[in-house]
Amino acid sequence: MAAASLRTLSRAVARPAIRQLRPSSSSSPVMLLSTVQKRCHSSKHPKGFEAPSTEELEELRERVQEFTRREITEEVAAHTDRSNAFPNDMWEKLGEAGFLGITADEDVGGLGMGYQAHAVVMEEMSRASGSIGLSYAAHSQLCVNQVQLNASPGQKAKYLPGLVSGKTVGALAMSESGAGSDVVSMRTSAKKVDGGYLINGSKMWITNGPDAHLIVVYAKTEPGKGSKGITAFLVDTRSEGFSCARKLDKMGMRGSNTGELMFDNVFVPEEDVLGSVNGGVRVLMEGLDLERLVLSAGPLGIMQAALDVALPFAHRRQQFGSPIAHNQLVQGKLADMYTKLQASRAYTYGTAKQVDEQGIIRTQDCAGAILYAAERATECSLDCIQLLGGMGYVEEMPASRLLRDAKLYEIGAGTSEIRRMVIGRAFNKEYANA
Numbered sequence: 376m377a378a379a380s381l382r383t384l385s386r387a388v389a390r391p392a393i394r395q396l397r398p399s400s401s402s403s404p405v406m407l408l409s410t411v412q413k414r415c416h417s418s419k420h421p422k423g424f425e426a427p428s429t430e431e432l433e434e435l436r437e438r439v440q441e442f443t444r445r446e447i448t449e450e451v452a453a454h455t456d457r458s459n460a461f462p463n464d465m466w467e468k469l470g471e472a473g474f475l476g477i478t479a480d481e482d483v484g485g486l487g488m489g490y491q492a493h494a495v496v497m498e499e500m501s502r503a504s505g506s507i508g509l510s511y512a513a514h515s516q517l518c519v520n521q522v523q524l525n526a527s528p529g530q531k532a533k534y535l536p537g538l539v540s541g542k543t544v545g546a547l548a549m550s551e552s553g554a555g556s557d558v559v560s561m562r563t564s565a566k567k568v569d570g571g572y573l574i575n576g577s578k579m580w581i582t583n584g585p586d587a588h589l590i591v592v593y594a595k596t597e598p599g600k601g602s603k604g605i606t607a608f609l610v611d612t613r614s615e616g617f618s619c620a621r622k623l624d625k626m627g628m629r630g631s632n633t634g635e636l637m638f639d640n641v642f643v644p645e646e647d648v649l650g651s652v653n654g655g656v657r658v659l660m661e662g663l664d665l666e667r668l669v670l671s672a673g674p675l676g677i678m679q680a681a682l683d684v685a686l687p688f689a690h691r692r693q694q695f696g697s698p699i700a701h702n703q704l705v706q707g708k709l710a711d712m713y714t715k716l717q718a719s720r721a722y723t724y725g726t727a728k729q730v731d732e733q734g735i736i737r738t739q740d741c742a743g744a745i746l747y748a749a750e751r752a753t754e755c756s757l758d759c760i761q762l763l764g765g766m767g768y769v770e771e772m773p774a775s776r777l778l779r780d781a782k783l784y785e786i787g788a789g790t791s792e793i794r795r796m797v798i799g800r801a802f803n804k805e806y807a808n809a
Contacts, residue, residue: 421487426731443503452504455630470541483535489731494672501676505780506630513582518545546587548578565594571644584634605655609647616641627779664741671745674752678716681759719748739801746794749784
């Protein structure tokens with residue numbers, strides 16, 4: 376699918392709100408949709424954004440499915456997993472299709488769409504390949520959307536066109552070997568020098584790290600100030616002193632290249648500070664809820680992929696003279712898988728719709744959506760293996776890959792335990808003044 380055709384869809388989404396509600400049987404006048412649905416023009420969305428209709432989201436989903444059927448076949452997904460190598464030609468294909476700038480402004484090549492649309496693309500990418508889906512999200516959400524939300528006009532003009540086209544690969548570097556869940560305890564530092572900063576330290580478990588050209592890096596500019604002394608930087612990986620120490624060999628999400636990054640007096644000019652000096656935690660929090668929300672669509676894709684494998688197998692595989700899908704115990708597992716997917720999908724898209732249509736971002740729901748979907752995806756992947764029996768335990772089928780990929784979402788981008796803490800703290804904050 377050409378980017379031009381998807382941008383046509385984007386323009387339809389971004390047009391003025393002239394769609395009308397159908398009149399009721401009474402004689403009341405037709406009401407403009409904009410009078411009953413708040414349109415969001417906040418800093419969380421691209422310029423001129425208007426929430427897409429159900430029909431527009433379904434059209435987008437069909438277009439992504441066309442792309443994945445053509446470009447991310449089962450053979451590509453399996454080879455990506457076996458080789459533990461991302462297919463690098465995929466970046467420009469994703470850019471040409473228009474998927475890398477879903478939430479970026481149209482004047483830098485983006486589609487000017489919202490978080491429902493981003494979740495749709497993330498789900499379908501992950502359905503085709505969990506690894507490619509994860510790398511896609513690290514680029515389009517963790518990097519591109521952070522730049523979209525926090526960069527200056529000059530920074531956007533400089534960096535977003537390359538990122539949106541896929542000519543430049545993006546990443547975000549926050550975690551360290553000693554600072555995962557407790558990110559404020561990071562040790563990477565940025566010392567002020569003439570014209571900019573020198574960054575020293577290391578980052579761990581960085582998705583797209585071995586491939587990235589531009590990385591959003593968090594470092595301490597005033598270590599004594601704790602969370603108020605952290606700054607976000609836009610780091611060009613061609614800079615002297617930057618290196619990827621090693622590419623990590625992971626259990627799952629293989630091919631979503633992940634690395635340990637080293638910074639040895641890496642100079643970053645002042646104009647590449649993202650946001651304000653010592654304002655890194657605000658930049659971090661600006662995107663963290665939305666990151667969790669979009670990433671929650673990854674487990675949805677894996678659950679759908681598990682059903683894609685299990686359902687036809689259960690209806691083909693015969694034992695005792697009939698398909699095993701006629702066995703009530705098998706039907707029970709299939710029913711549970713389907714129900715878990717639909718419940719997770721409703722939570723993710725309901726939360727994204729609230730962000731798009733009302734501009735409301737609820738931390739507990741962004742954390743809750745990925746918490747619920749991630750754990751259900753692991754369960755569904757295990758059920759898929761069980762339903763396939765012996766075939767589920769051999770690598771001829773993708774079932775084990777789905778399980779290995781699904782487990783990442785209970786660990787990466789904040790563990791399930793941290794997500795539960797986030798939800799609990801949101802309740803504490805809500806009731807503090809009650």
